Amino acid sequence: MDITGYAFIAGGGSGIGRACAVGLAKDGAAGVLLADLNVDAARAVAAECNAAATSPTFVVDFIQLDITQEESVKHAVDHMLKLFGRADYCINCAGIGVETPRDIATADYSEFSRFLRIHVDGTFLLTRMMSAVMRAQEPKLIGSKDSGRGSSRGSIVILGSGSSFVATPSMVQYTTAKHAVLGLTKNAALDNAPHGIRVNCLCPSWADTPMIQRARDGGVDIDAYVNALVPLGRIATAEEVADTAIFLCSPRSSYVTGCGFIVDGGTTLTSHV
Numbered sequence: 001m002d003i004t005g006y007a008f009i010a011g012g013g014s015g016i017g018r019a020c021a022v023g024l025a026k027d028g029a030a031g032v033l034l035a036d037l038n039v040d041a042a043r044a045v046a047a048e049c050n051a052a053a054t055s056p057t058f059v060v061d062f063i064q065l066d067i068t069q070e071e072s073v074k075h076a077v078d079h080m081l082k083l084f085g086r087a088d089y090c091i092n093c094a095g096i097g098v099e100t101p102r103d104i105a106t107a108d109y110s111e112f113s114r115f116l117r118i119h120v121d122g123t124f125l126l127t128r129m130m131s132a133v134m135r136a137q138e139p140k141l142i143g144s145k146d147s148g149r150g151s152s153r154g155s156i157v158i159l160g161s162g163s164s165f166v167a168t169p170s171m172v173q174y175t176t177a178k179h180a181v182l183g184l185t186k187n188a189a190l191d192n193a194p195h196g197i198r199v200n201c202l203c204p205s206w207a208d209t210p211m212i213q214r215a216r217d218g219g220v221d222i223d224a225y226v227n228a229l230v231p232l233g234r235i236a237t238a239e240e241v242a243d244t245a246i247f248l249c250s251p252r253s254s255y256v257t258g259c260g261f262i263v264d265g266g267t268t269l270t271s272h273v
C-alpha cells in the first residue's frame, strides 16, 4: 500500500493505536507522532516504531495529549506541524472501555459524562482541528495523473465500535458515545469532502488490547461474549484492526468516506436469539 505520508495517532501508546503506529512504520510511512495521555507508553511505542520502520528517513516522536482539553489538542497538533509540516493521516484511538457495567436504571451519571467527554468531545476537538490543518495544506495527487482518483489533502480515521450500531447489555455509556462518534464521522466526512479530506469510522467488536484485559480483570467475561457472539469464533488481534485503519488512510480507499467500517468477525450480522 502506498502509505508514505505523515501520521498523527491519538491514543498511540497502547492497543490499536500502538498497532497502527508500528504497522505504519513497517509499511513505509515517512513519520509518526504518537500522542497519548500516557506519555511513557507513547515513548515506548516510539522505540518500537523506530525498530520496525522501513523508510530510511523515518521520523517518530511522542507527545502528551489529553484529548478532552482543547489546549492540549492544539499543542499536539501544532507539534505535528512543526515536526512534519503536514498531517496526511490522523487516527484517533484515544479512548476508555467499560470496566463496571451497569444497567440503565442504576447507571452512574458521572461515568456516563466521562465517556462522552473522552470519546465524543475528544473526537470533536481533534477532528475539528485536524480538518482545519488538512484544509490548509497542499493536496497530493493520488497515484498517477490519469488514475482518475483525484487528489487528497488527508484522511481521518476515528475508532468507533460495533457499539456504534448495536447495544450491549449494561453499557449505555459506551453505546451512546460510540453511536455519537459515528454521527460525528458522517458530518465531518460531508463537510470535508469538497476539500479532498476523507473521514471514516472504524468499528471493531472485541480486539485483544490492554483495554480488554482491564475489562477482564474487572470481572467482565469477554471470552464468554466472544464465544457466544462472534461468528468467526475468536477475538481480533490489534493488528487486524490496525490493518483496516491503514487501509482507510491509504489511497486504496480513495473512494471511501463517511462510512462505519465494521471489523467484527461477523458479530453484528445476526440478532443472536
Ligand SMILES: NC(=O)c1ccc[n+]([C@@H]2O[C@H](COP(=O)([O-])OP(=O)(O)OC[C@H]3O[C@@H](n4cnc5c(N)ncnc54)[C@H](O)[C@@H]3O)[C@@H](O)[C@H]2O)c1
Pocket (backbone or CB within 6 Å): 010, 011, 012, 013, 014, 015, 016, 017, 035, 036, 037, 038, 041, 065, 066, 067, 068, 092, 093, 094, 095, 096, 097, 118, 122, 159, 160, 161, 162, 203, 204, 205, 206, 207, 208, 209, 210, 211, 212
Ligand atoms: N479493544 C477493543 O476491543 C475495542 C473494540 C471496539 C472499539 N475500540 C476502541 O478503540 C480505541 C482504542 O482502544 P484500545 O483497545 O486500543 O484501548 P487501549 O486502552 O489499549 O488504548 C487506549 C489509549 O488511549 C489513551 N487515552 C485514554 N484517555 C485519553 C485521553 N483523554 N487523551 C489521550 N489519550 C487517552 C490511553 O492512555 C491508551 O494509550 C478506543 O476508542 C476503543 O473504544 C476498542
